[in-house]
Amino acid sequence: MFLELRGIKKSFFNGEKVIEVLKGIDLKVERGEKIAIVGPSGSGKTTLLNIVGTIDKPTSGELLFNGKKIDYENDEGLSLLRRKKIGFVFQFYHLLPELNVFENIIIPGLIEGLSFRNIEKIGYELLDRLKLLHKKEARVYTLSGGERQKLAIGRALFLKPELLLADEPTGNLDPESAKEVLNLFLELNKEFHITLIMVTHNMEIAKKMDRVYLLKEGFLVEYKKP
Numbered sequence: 540m541f542l543e544l545r546g547i548k549k550s551f552f553n554g555e556k557v558i559e560v561l562k563g564i565d566l567k568v569e570r571g572e573k574i575a576i577v578g579p580s581g582s583g584k585t586t587l588l589n590i591v592g593t594i595d596k597p598t599s600g601e602l603l604f605n606g607k608k609i610d611y612e613n614d615e616g617l618s619l620l621r622r623k624k625i626g627f628v629f630q631f632y633h634l635l636p637e638l639n640v641f642e643n644i645i646i647p648g649l650i651e652g653l654s655f656r657n658i659e660k661i662g663y664e665l666l667d668r669l670k671l672l673h674k675k676e677a678r679v680y681t682l683s684g685g686e687r688q689k690l691a692i693g694r695a696l697f698l699k700p701e702l703l704l705a706d707e708p709t710g711n712l713d714p715e716s717a718k719e720v721l722n723l724f725l726e727l728n729k730e731f732h733i734t735l736i737m738v739t740h741n742m743e744i745a746k747k748m749d750r751v752y753l754l755k756e757g758f759l760v761e762y763k764k765p
């Protein structure tokens with residue numbers, strides 16, 4: 540199994556009391572699958588995505604990649620897994636506005652210490668793939684929402700992750716751009732066999748995934764397609 544969650548629980552202290560957001564999440568995902576997670580605001584979707592992405596630690600329960608339990612004591616191993624195997628696409632892009640398109644997309648390569656030749660090659664290939672090559676010197680603040688999201692996806696793909704986590708990636712896009720971004724995800728999943736877990740409020744988009752889960756009252760319930 541590529542990814543497995545076993546009895547994941549997560550509580551937060553909100554200043555007054557402890558609230559249990561995730562009450563026992565079990566999920567198995569095969570390599571290359573596409574999973575959608577839907578649920579009301581505040582139900583814990585981002586919390587769950589952060590735990591899968593090892594950005595956050597569960598209060599209890601286990602997370603396994605390729606059958607191997609995540610060891611939260613092993614900071615180095617965790618950061619390696621996060622950098623090399625997992626790509627994140629956030630709802631609000633998290634791009635660096637003062638840098639241009641090319642500079643934004645290559646950030647993971649710079650952090651990873653790849654050679655500049657390699658970085659350039661991957662950067663230009665990705666921009667070409669995303670149809671953003673003509674914008675390579677444009678500053679981020681001059682881009683449309685759809686272009687920003689494509690750039691954020693490109694950046695998440697820079698180190699060829701096995702798992703792509705996307706938190707409402709079409710939430711701020713007009714229907715046309717949302718469709719384009721969705722198609723990009725579907726193509727990437729097919730071409731590179733990237734496993735995709737996507738949080739979305741859009742049921743039409745959710746239904747394009749292999750499985751849809753509803754996060755409600757701390758549990759995941761599979762939504763069976765009619």
Ligand SMILES: Nc1ncnc2c1ncn2[C@@H]1O[C@H](COP(=O)(O)OP(=O)(O)OP(=O)(O)O)[C@@H](O)[C@H]1O
Pocket residue numbers: 551552553560578579580581582583584585586587
């Ligand atoms: N670091 C934190 N400290 C305290 N409470 C938190 C923290 N992170 C999340 N929460 C709480 O956990 C609950 C779930 O938050 P989360 O952001 O996961 O919801 P969500 O389903 O992603 O919502 P949305 O659809 O609005 O993005 C909320 O009540 C939130 O206030």
Ligand SMILES: [Mg+2]
Pocket residue numbers: 584585586706
């Ligand atoms: Mg959220």
